Amino acid sequence: MQIWKRKKILIFTACCCLVLTAIYQHFITKQDTLSMLQRAEPAAASYKELEGVYPTYELFNQSRKFLSYAVLSSASGYGGSITMLTTINKKGRIDSAVILENAETPTYLKRVMESGYPENLQGQAVAKSLKSNQKLDAVSGATRTTEGILTAVQKGIAQVGKNQLDIAVPKVASYHFQWEDGAIVLLLILTVVAAILKLKKFRIPLFIASVMIIGFMAKSSLTLGNFMSILMNKMPVITERPVWFLAVFGILVVTFILGKNVYCGWLCPFGAIQEGIYRALHLSNNRVDPKIMSASKKSQWILIWLAAMLGLFFHNPGIASYEPFSPFFGGAGNTAQWIMMGMVLVLSIFVLRFWCRCFCPVGSVLDFIAQMKRKWKKIVHRKPNFQHVIGNSEASRCSSCQSRHSVCQKKEKNKASLSFFNKLIISFIVIMDFLIIAALLQNAGLI
Incomplete structure (x- = not known):
């Protein structure tokens, strides 16, 4: 209970910092x-x-x-x-x-x-x-x-x-919609249909199309900066970039309605690249401890918070985009992003979707939205569970009595030492975390 209370205090403090930074920036930029x-x-x-x-x-x-x-x-x-x-x-x-x-x-x-x-x-x-x-x-x-x-x-x-000058001037186009935009909209529709109907045989063709169109042609991979643009009200003009609204808001709405992160599993071009490398070049049968992945994914909220703070402080949502997408698809990125990209591509040979499972801020945000929808659905349709309330399970009765209950034995089993491969993965995760911080600082012009 004390740990949960501390968590609440930390989350509340982090949110307060974001709000205060936004207020400060609102007045300082005037x-x-x-x-x-x-x-x-x-x-x-x-x-x-x-x-x-x-x-x-x-x-x-x-x-x-x-x-x-x-x-x-x-x-x-x-x-x-x-x-x-x-x-x-x-x-x-x-x-x-x-x-x-x-x-x-x-x-x-x-x-x-x-x-x-x-x-x-x-x-x-x-x-x-x-x-x-x-x-x-x-x-x-x-x-x-x-x-x-x-x-x-x-x-x-x-x-x-x-x-003022009474000069004949050329007309400024007020609406922009290119063929790449139409292709992205079509991909979104096909992806949502395939995900709802569970047509897994279309997943690979959709990924290939996503890499070509969203990745290399349009260079429009979803980033944390897109979400920050919404929070900071610095979005494009809807008539000039309607596809931005259809893609960003469309993915957010679909994720909430379905309660599933469809984008990462069916459409993300960088995720497709990682998965392709793993399937084609998989060289190791070593298994990454799920606890390592879970801990890394949870710790990413600290980096997401830091990215949001820097974006708000410098009044530029683009600063929050620390993903290695721009170096890979656009050939543009800071030094830390280029190093991250290289590490991710190499490690994708050994770990399926290394970036997605450990570091991706977009995935974390979409997973959170999907999770909130599922929790809300459970609350609405929940039935009383008296067994859970009374606590009849063996695990709930554990009182550190030193007895050899099966639950206790299972916990002891899980405390087995990590393999060399898992220790290596942990060290790479730590390096990547420092690189993400460096990428954010470089985006902000601090280093």
Whole structure:
């Protein structure tokens, strides 16, 4: 009972820390308008607010001389919304563009910024479409992030061009749905049907399709960052990335309704890769002690909590995405993620779904939702169990009497020493835990 009370206190304390961090970040990120505008136009000393769908300002220097127009606009990137602050001069050209907020995976955003964004937008004409400019190509491996930046800036400059400069501007597309999105939706539907009807013969074809479409083509594996985007209300615009909502919310809803983690068992591309490696190259018949797996899986909630804390503190849900998916499918990741990926792939030869069973935060969250549904269902349909209440079982009567009850003998049997293989697995689990912490710190830019 004391252990359960301590657990409750720890869970309550952890939740309080998350709430307090969210409140702190809400107030700390609020800055006065002038300070924000000076990030794009340092010479600005005053401003005048103008009308428009997107917040627009006239900027002036200390002599009240006009400097430029500034506009705040947002669009959907890979992980969520990207907010841009863009300044436009009277000649109808971009003076500067600054990323104010984003929900991107740090490695993807870093790749885009190293390619010259958003500085390469300087001098671009308001009257022309940014996406049609051959000099502004999408960055390989980070296409959605690039498109998010370009779309956000295009929205803002189109409004200034039309309202303030009276320039004919290209129409900004308000709805985006690519063939990969349709394929992902179809895969989700087929997976749910196959799981409900228990059509196990379709599991392998679904996995192959998932690896190709969700993994390599769309690079849209479900991550902890997706769930953090919901909690932090930094989701993409639904008309710009409808598939994000269909996939993320769809999987959460299906998991709760069925009380089963369908995604991990039928659709996860990285899980499919691990399982494929194990089935094809399985070299050892050593069995991992279930207690080791169980303890590792439970301890992951500490890392999930740490990821959530960092995401909230730095106001970026993408920081919480520490999974090795982006290095494998997108070729982008920090050093710790690359090392994790290599270790997971090697250990998958010996342990079935090593990452999934020991470390995956998405699996832990979905398993928790499924478990809550099953518990709720049991409570609703529960019948009184007087035997359990009275405690007639042999195990419940155990009082450390030193007698040789069968229950006690069974417990003694389970205390057998761990094999060398299991000790090796424990050491790898510890290394992986440290690598996950390192990946989170690297995402946050702390190391």
